[in-house]
Amino acid sequence: MADWQTLSDRINHVAPSATLAVDSKAKAMKAAGIDVIGFGAGEPNFPTPAPIVAAAAAAVQDPKNYRYTPTAGLPELRQAIADKTLRDSGYEVDPSQVIVTNGGKQAVYESFQILLNEGDEVIIPTPYWTSYPEAVKLAGGVPVTVFAGADRNFEPSIEAIEAARTEHTKAIIVNTPNNPTGAVWKPETVKAIAQWAIEHHVWVISDEIYEHLNYDGAKTTYIGAAVPEVRSQLLVLNGVAKTYAMPGWRVGWMIAPVDVAKAASKLQGHMTSNVNNISQRAAIEAVSGSLDAVYEMRAAFDKRRQTIVAALNDIEGVNCPTPTGAFYAFADVTALLNKPIGTNKTTFANTSELAAALLDEGHVAAVPGEAFGAPGYLRFSYALADDDLVEGMRRMKRWIED
Numbered sequence: 163m164a165d166w167q168t169l170s171d172r173i174n175h176v177a178p179s180a181t182l183a184v185d186s187k188a189k190a191m192k193a194a195g196i197d198v199i200g201f202g203a204g205e206p207n208f209p210t211p212a213p214i215v216a217a218a219a220a221a222v223q224d225p226k227n228y229r230y231t232p233t234a235g236l237p238e239l240r241q242a243i244a245d246k247t248l249r250d251s252g253y254e255v256d257p258s259q260v261i262v263t264n265g266g267k268q269a270v271y272e273s274f275q276i277l278l279n280e281g282d283e284v285i286i287p288t289p290y291w292t293s294y295p296e297a298v299k300l301a302g303g304v305p306v307t308v309f310a311g312a313d314r315n316f317e318p319s320i321e322a323i324e325a326a327r328t329e330h331t332k333a334i335i336v337n338t339p340n341n342p343t344g345a346v347w348k349p350e351t352v353k354a355i356a357q358w359a360i361e362h363h364v365w366v367i368s369d370e371i372y373e374h375l376n377y378d379g380a381k382t383t384y385i386g387a388a389v390p391e392v393r394s395q396l397l398v399l400n401g402v403a404k405t406y407a408m409p410g411w412r413v414g415w416m417i418a419p420v421d422v423a424k425a426a427s428k429l430q431g432h433m434t435s436n437v438n439n440i441s442q443r444a445a446i447e448a449v450s451g452s453l454d455a456v457y458e459m460r461a462a463f464d465k466r467r468q469t470i471v472a473a474l475n476d477i478e479g480v481n482c483p484t485p486t487g488a489f490y491a492f493a494d495v496t497a498l499l500n501k502p503i504g505t506n507k508t509t510f511a512n513t514s515e516l517a518a519a520l521l522d523e524g525h526v527a528a529v530p531g532e533a534f535g536a537p538g539y540l541r542f543s544y545a546l547a548d549d550d551l552v553e554g555m556r557r558m559k560r561w562i563e564d
C-alpha cells in the first residue's frame with residue numbers, strides 16, 4: 163500500500179469486534195452448508211414479541227414515519243424510556259435527559275466521544291465487553307483495565323480501582339449484569355464504585371442492557387438508584403436488543419445529565435440523525451408494554467443456563483462458575499492449553515487458537531477470552547435453541563475428550 167493510501171492511525175489501532183467476527187464466521191460456515199452450533203454473539207433466538215412487531219407493522223403504514231424526526235428520538239419514546247426508568251430502576255429522569263441511539267453500541271461510542279480528551283483514561287473492570295476499550299481508543303482515550311477473577315465473582319475491588327486511578331482518570335465503566343461473565347455485582351460493589359467516583363470526580367458509565375436477566379434471586383443494582391448523588395455524573399446506557407429479543411432493530415439509549423444529553427444529540431446530528439422511526443415505534447411498545455414475555459424468555463434462559471453450566475463442567479479441563487445474570491457462561495479452560503487436543507491433536511498456546519480450532523474442526527462457535535481481556539477463558543452465549551445447546555455441548559465434549 164502506498165503511503166497516501168494508508169488509513170488513519172485511529173482506525174488502524176482499533177481491533178475488529180471479536181464477538182461479531184466469531185458470529186459472522188459461524189454464519190458464513192452455516193451458509194456454506196456446514197452445520198455449526200453458534201455460542202458466539204449474544205443474540206436471543208426468540209422472535210420479537212408479537213405486540214412489538216404489530217406496532218412496527220402499523221408504523222410502516224403511517225406516512226408520518228417516512229420523514230426525519232428529532233435527532234434525540236421521538237418525544238413519545240423518550241417519555242416512555244423515562245417512565246420505564248422509574249418503573250424498573252426506581253428513580254425519576256426527565257425525557258430531556260434521554261437520547262435514543264442506534265443500538266446500545268452507539269450510546270457506548272458517543273459516551274466516550276463526548277467525555278474524553280486525548281489521553282484521558284477510562285477504568286474498565288475486566289473481563290469487559292469487547293467494544294469498550296475500542297470505543298475509548300476511538301475517542302483518543304486510554305483504556306485502563308482492572309482485572310477481577312472468578313474468586314471475586316469477577317467484581318473489581320475499590321482498592322484495585324483506586325490503584326489504577328491517576329490524574330488522567332476521567333470515567334469508569336459499570337456493567338452489571340455483566341457481559342462476558344454473567345456476574346451480577348453485589349450492591350456493595352456498585353455503591354462503593356459510586357462513592358469512589360463522587361469522591362474523585364470521575365464520570366460513571368453504567369451499561370444496564372442486561373438489567374432484566376437475573377437468576378437464582380440475584381437482582382440488578384441500579385447505580386443511580388443506589389446512590390442518588392452520583393446521578394449528576396452518571397451516563398446510563400441501555401437498549402431493547404437483549405430484553406425484548408430485538409438485536410436487529412437497533413434501538414438503544416443514553417440517559418445523562420441534560421448538558422451531556424444535548425452533546426450526544428449534537429454528535430448524532432452529524433453522525434446518524436434520527437434512529438429508524440419504525441424501530442422507534444416498536445421500541446415504544448416494548449418499553450411501555452408488559453414484561454410478561456421478557457419473564458418467559460428469562461425462564462427459558464434460566465433452564466439453558468443450568469444445562470450449559472453442568473455440561474461445561476462435565477468436560478475434562480473446563481471449569482465454569484455459575485453465572486446469575488445475562489445469557490453468558492464464562493468458562494476457565496486454561497487446563498486445556500499446552501496439551502494435544504482436538505481432531506488433529508493440536509497443542510494450543512492460547513484460547514484464541516483453541517476457539518478457532520473448536521469452530522473449524524468441532525463446528526462449535528465460542529468467543530475466546532482474549533476478546534474480553536481475559537485469556538484462558540471461553541465465552542458461551544446460551545441464547546440459542548435448547549436442542550442446539552445440547553448438541554453443541556456434546557460436540558465440544560467429544561472434540562476435547564475423544
Ligand code: GLU
Binds near residue numbers: 181293
Ligand atoms: N453484545 C453482544 C455480544 O457481546 C452482541 C455482539 C456485539 O455487538 O458485541 O455478543
